[in-house]
Amino acid sequence: MAKAAQSLLKWLHNFKLPPTMTIGVSMQVDPNPDTSSWPISVQTHDVDDQAIALHGWSQRYQQLSPGRFNGAVSSAQLSNVEVFFESSNQHMHQVGTPPRGKVVLGLPLHTEGMGWLAGREFDRDSVVAIDAGEEFRFRTPHQLLLGAFVCEKDHLMEAASRLDVEAPIQAALTAGSLHLESAIADELRGLFADVRAWMSSGQLCEESEFTRAAFAESMLNCWLRSFKGVDSLGRSFTHTRRQRRGLAVRAQRYLVEHVSDLPDVAELCRVLQVQDRVLQYCFRDVFGLTPNAFLRNMRLHEVRRAIRADVNQDESIGDIAFRWGFWHLSRFATEYRQLFGERPSDTRRTSCPTG
Numbered sequence: 382m383a384k385a386a387q388s389l390l391k392w393l394h395n396f397k398l399p400p401t402m403t404i405g406v407s408m409q410v411d412p413n414p415d416t417s418s419w420p421i422s423v424q425t426h427d428v429d430d431q432a433i434a435l436h437g438w439s440q441r442y443q444q445l446s447p448g449r450f451n452g453a454v455s456s457a458q459l460s461n462v463e464v465f466f467e468s469s470n471q472h473m474h475q476v477g478t479p480p481r482g483k484v485v486l487g488l489p490l491h492t493e494g495m496g497w498l499a500g501r502e503f504d505r506d507s508v509v510a511i512d513a514g515e516e517f518r519f520r521t522p523h524q525l526l527l528g529a530f531v532c533e534k535d536h537l538m539e540a541a542s543r544l545d546v547e548a549p550i551q552a553a554l555t556a557g558s559l560h561l562e563s564a565i566a567d568e569l570r571g572l573f574a575d576v577r578a579w580m581s582s583g584q585l586c587e588e589s590e591f592t593r594a595a596f597a598e599s600m601l602n603c604w605l606r607s608f609k610g611v612d613s614l615g616r617s618f619t620h621t622r623r624q625r626r627g628l629a630v631r632a633q634r635y636l637v638e639h640v641s642d643l644p645d646v647a648e649l650c651r652v653l654q655v656q657d658r659v660l661q662y663c664f665r666d667v668f669g670l671t672p673n674a675f676l677r678n679m680r681l682h683e684v685r686r687a688i689r690a691d692v693n694q695d696e697s698i699g700d701i702a703f704r705w706g707f708w709h710l711s712r713f714a715t716e717y718r719q720l721f722g723e724r725p726s727d728t729r730r731t732s733c734p735t736g
């Protein structure tokens with residue numbers, strides 16, 4: 382066994398979380414592992430590319446803060462547990478579901494600013510908990526490096542039963558989030574940081590399937606042990622903020638469903654049967670944008686998607702902009718560059734095949 386793997390397994394068996402217990406490992410080792418599922422890593426400069434980087438997920442991302450997007454996704458399959466890391470440098474609104482039958486537990490390794498997840502404020506000690514088949518909605522912090530693992534729900538709950546933490550695990554999955562004590566969160570961050578270094582070193586591919594399976598099960602049990610005695614699901618929004626969030630979610634769903642014919646703010650208010658002032662409060666609270674700015678942001682994303690999809694340049698940038706309601710091309714170009722950190726022509730040049 383390579384030195385990195387030995388160090389990680391030693392770390393796992395010395396994991397300092399009460400109560401003290403032996404980590405049990407129950408493994409099914411594939412004698413013919415699929416090497417195509419071993420570490421992959423991609424760098425992205427567009428939220429759509431970031432959204433499709435994780436295999437089997439159904440996701441839609443929208444960049445909310447202005448500036449060039451820089452993101453990365455790396456993942457590795459360790460027996461029946463997948464580990465992934467996702468980084469981003471802009472506020473995003475993420476909507477999606479994990480692979481069929483899979484659950485997700487994750488924690489920030491680094492974060493700047495506040496986000497929200499499942500109606501709760503999201504900070505550096507917040508756990509991402511996504512149940513199988515459930516849609517998540519996540520407004521990310523401005524800077525985020527998230528570590529997470531994905532596995533079959535039956536496998537997770539079987540392990541949770543062995544450690545007598547079924548109730549808090551299911552409560553977290555139902556709530557969509559959990560708040561850990563800082564000391565426990567720091568231990569888990571250390572685990573993820575070591576896993577990330579192991580993946581980045583390239584030594585993972587050199588390890589035996591048995592070593593990877595042993596590590597995956599040990600890591601899973603360490604995570605489950607961290608739920609012992611947890612009784613905090615995090616800081617929930619007040620009743621008023623929950624109402625605002627619910628209205629903002631309804632509005633965003635309606636806009637996505639009608640993206641080809643986006644309404645203006647007045648029409649959106651009529652559909653939702655709310656006053657303009659109420660919608661203003663909701664969008665500022667949840668998305669950090671006014672309704673008009675959010676609609677403009679959506680239209681800019683659709684222009685960008687159309688430019689990137691038009692690899693043969695069958696349609697001019699001006700025509701695409703007109704199609705999405707931008708009548709002043711100079712203003713459009715300025716707003717586009719402010720949001721994405723590049724000119725529309727830059728997007729076209731990098732999207733079209735060369736040679």
